[in-house]
Amino acid sequence: MKKPEDLLPLSETMHYILLALREPLHGYALMEKIRHMSEHEVIIAPGTLYGALNNLHKHGCIEHVRQDGRKNVYQISHQGQDILRQERHRLLRVSALHDKKGDLS
C-alpha cells in the first residue's frame, strides 16, 4: 500500500472528500454534500470523483464500509484522519502568516 503522506499537501478535491467522509457516504451523495459544504464552489465531476476515491483508497485514507445496492459506501480511515490533522496544521501555519502583517522574517 502507498504511504498516505504522499498525498500531502492535499488537493482541494481530496481535502473536501476527506472532510465530507467523516460520515459514511456513496459517490453521488458525497458530491452533493461537498457542493453544500463549499457553498456551490466545488462541484466534483464523476471522472474526478472516481479517480480521487480510488487514489484515497489506495493510500489507505478512506475505507469501504458497506455496499448500498450497487454503490460503495466510504468513510474516512484512521490514517485519513491523521492526514487531515497534518493538513490542518499546515494550513493554520500559512494562515497565521497571512495575519502577521509587515514583519515576516
Place this chain on the structure above:
Amino acid sequence: MIKLNVFMDAENEEAWLNEQLAKGYRCTYINNLLCIYKFEETTKSYILRVDYQANMLKEDYREYTGIYQDFGWHLVKGNRHGSMQYWQKEKSDYNEIHSDIESTVSYYKRLFQYTFMLWVVLFVSVAILLSMDTMLTFHTGIAGPNIGAKIMLVVVQLPLIVIKLAPFILVIFASISTYKFYKKYRSLQKQ
C-alpha cells in the same frame, strides 16, 4: 443515420461526435474497430465525453460506471478490458467529466498511454508489411504500349493500393497524436 470515420486522436473524435450531436442527434452505437458510428434523431440536446481506462477489476469497473450513471451519464460504448469509454448525457449545467487539474493531468496521461500503445501496434504492422516486400509491389508493367490497359490496371488496383498504404498513413497520425497528448500531459503536470 450511420457514419464512417477513422480517428487516431480521442480529442478529435470527441469533437466530431459532439458536432453530430449538435445537429440534433444522439449517438446509439459505436464500433471504433470497424469505424462505424450510429446516430438517432432527437429533439433533446446531448453531450458526449470520451474517457480511457486501462484494464480494470470487475468491482472497480462497476464502481466507475456506477458513479458516472449516478451523475446522469449513459455508457454508449466501453468495457473493462482497457477500452475507450464513450459517455453521453442530456446537456445540463454540468457537462464535464473532470473538474480539477489533477484528474485532467491523469486523463491526458492515460490518453498518451493509449495512443502510444496504438502507435506500437501500427508500427509493428507496418514493419511486418515492409518485411514482406511483395505486399508493396504493384503491377504496372504490361506487355505492349496500351495506355488504356495500364490505366485500367491502376484503377483495378486502387482499392488494394489504399489498403496497403493505410497502415503507413495511420502510423503517421498515431505519432502526431501520441506526441500531442504527451506534450499536453507534461505541460499540465508542470502547472
